[in-house]
Amino acid sequence: MSFRLYGIALFSTPLAAQTEGSPLPVISLLSGLLLLSFIYLIKLQFDLHKQKKFNHTAQQSSLGFYALHDDISGFPNKFFLQQQLDELLQRKPEQQFSLLLIKIYQFEKINQLLGHANSNLILAQIAQRINDQLKTVDDALSFEFRQQVPVRLCHLGGVDFAVWISRSNHQNLAEFVADNLEKNIPEAMIVHGCIVDYKLHSGIAHYPEHSTEFSELLDRAYLALQNHTMLPGHSQVFSAQMLNYSKDKLTLMAQLRQAITDQQLSLYVQPQVDMRTKEVLAAEVYVRWRHPIRGLMAPSSFLALAEEAGVIYPLTQWVLNEAIAMIATLDKAGLVSKIAVNISSQDLLNDELVDSLELLFAQHNVKPKLLVLEITEGAFAAEPETSLSMMRRLHQLGVGLALDDFGTGLSSLAYLRKLPVQQVKVDCSFINDLHKSDTQSAITSALIDMARNLDIGVIAKGVEEIDVEQKLLRIGCNRGQGFLYSRPFELSGFVVWLKQWQKNHVITQ
Structure with missing residues (x-):
């Protein structure tokens, strides 16, 4: 508006007052145009500077937001x-x-x-x-x-x-x-x-x-x-005790390395039974640590430490050697039973696992199919492709594979199809109140149906009552493990226990 009004005032001199042939009109016109151009350029530069400053401020504001907020959730960091x-x-x-x-x-x-x-x-x-x-x-x-x-x-x-x-x-x-x-x-x-x-x-x-x-x-x-x-x-x-616990944990880590070589470890075993015929089909082994000061320690007290300390693989190798040696002992006694061993995610990532098993089978003259390796769903979390590749190699070797704690993770039909497993073990959290809760019964039935649809065997963990056993049989699960059949006992006594079991139970077919 100011430019337009200024222009009208500048060129409003009457033509009659202008001397003919005078250069003033031309000079005035040129001066006005130059002045207008100059003012326009100044305003343009001012506007550009203002816009640039606005953009810079906006950019700074945007950068400030991302510097102080997580880029995934958008929440303050x-x-x-x-x-x-x-x-x-x-x-x-x-x-x-x-x-x-x-x-x-x-x-x-x-x-x-x-x-x-x-x-x-x-x-x-x-x-x-x-x-x-x-x-x-x-x-x-x-x-x-x-x-x-x-x-x-x-x-x-x-x-x-x-x-x-x-x-x-x-x-x-x-x-x-x-x-x-x-x-x-x-x-x-x-x-x-x-x-x-x-x-x-x-x-x-x-x-x-x-x-x-x-x-x-x-x-x-x-x-x-x-x-x-x-x-x-x-x-x-x-609490301050937690700091002491951390120091204690470091001490235990150092002691655990020595425990493997000093023969402070021992294996306990719990049988798996065909609930219809009462035939013992397999037995799962559990490692115990006979600590010289703390006494007998359960796996939950030190297996996580073994993984943190980087000694889980030598610990697993010790367990595998003892388990395969027991298979050989059972064979010599004319008894047949598979032995199941839990392995960790770190074991699955070790390329030496298959080679070491082949050596142990040859050393003890044991068929690979008599060994079952139990793996939890969580074992695939770190490197799923590498873990799956190892499972396929183990399957080709002839080793039995079971998925432990089935139902506690993200189980799905699509997920199970990828795994070369022959059995799944339904977690005891689903089994304990099976006969008391319709919800537990429905969940357990769904898990069993999921496995059966893929032609995978099902083992129920934590069977402690006859009512639970009968409920499991009705919904299609024939294999159980729990206190109803036996509490865990030392592996060295498995031959005697198995002979006594067979003597007391007439195996029906």
């Missing part, structure tokens, strides 16, 4: 949490807080079956579910608001999340929130027709009792989470 805590603790250094750490348990199985794209979508949905539950926790730190809804969850990376909670109104609020999340959040999802189950585990560290440094507080919350996970029923709150 660890840096955002640290930034907020630095400001908060400067204002309220005397106040008490809790750092609540939340981990999605066994999420690697979801990655394995559904791929990273779908897994990222599920991860973001779980994060949103957790944050929705936190809307009513007013003492939890709010990082920002989205559509007037507070964002109180921080994504530390991977499958780890954190919540910062004030304890000024309720000393045990973090524990209450953790229990509520673990109980209410893990609702199954359906993705591409596949039911996705997951669990949440938690760990808590208190400020300032456990530390005043964020990094140390986080480490102690992780330690509390590990303790809560490995020792169910124990508090998820950090």
Whole structure:
């Protein structure tokens, strides 16, 4: 508008007042055009500078968002949490807080079956579910608001999340929130027709009792989470004893290496029975550690340590040698029974496994089909293709393969088709109350039907009552293992036990 008005004023001199032949009109016209051009260029440069500044500000804002938020879930990240805590603790250094750490348990199985794209979508949905539950926790730190809804969850990376909670109104609020999340959040999802189950585990560290440094507080919350996970029923709150437990664990790791060479290990065995004929079909072995100070230790006390210490493979080799030697002993006694051995995911990744088995079979003159290797579904999580390749090699060798704890992971028909297994073992968590719960009965029946549709045998673990045995037979499961037949006993006594069993039970065909 200013340019237009200026132009009218500049060229409004009456023509009659202009001297004929005078250069003034031309000069005035040129001067006006030059002036207009000059002003236009100045304004254009100003507008460009303004736009450039706006774009730079927007870009900085966008970069700032991504620097402080996780690129998968979109939730505030660890840096955002640290930034907020630095400001908060400067204002309220005397106040008490809790750092609540939340981990999605066994999420690697979801990655394995559904791929990273779908897994990222599920991860973001779980994060949103957790944050929705936190809307009513007013003492939890709010990082920002989205559509007037507070964002109180921080994504530390991977499958780890954190919540910062004030304890000024309720000393045990973090524990209450953790229990509520673990109980209410893990609702199954359906993705591409596949039911996705997951669990949440938690760990808590208190400020300032456990530390005043964020990094140390986080480490102690992780330690509390590990303790809560490995020792169910124990508090998820950090305590000084957990540090002692960690030192104790390191000591045990060193002792375990020596235990293998010092013959401190022994094998126990539990038979598997045909529930119709009462014939003993196989027996599963369990390793025990006769610790010189701690006494007899169960596998749950040291197998995880063996994996962490990198001694699981020599431990497995010791178990395999003892198991195959027992098969040879049974054969010499005129008795037939397969021996089942559990192996870990690390064993499946060791290229030497097949070669070592061939040597053991030749050394003891044992047929490979008399050995059964039991593998859990979780063993395929780290490197599924490598693990599957090893299973195929073992199958070609003639070794029997069984999938342990069937039903506790992401079981599906498509998944089972890929595995060269001849048997699945239904977890005892499904068997214990089979005759008391219609829901348990329906779930167990579905698992058995799934396996039978693929012509895979089924073994029920944890059979302790005759009513359970009869229920299993009615729904199509003929093979059982549990206290109803025998508690675990030393492998060295298996020959005597088997002869006595056959004497007391007339095997019907």
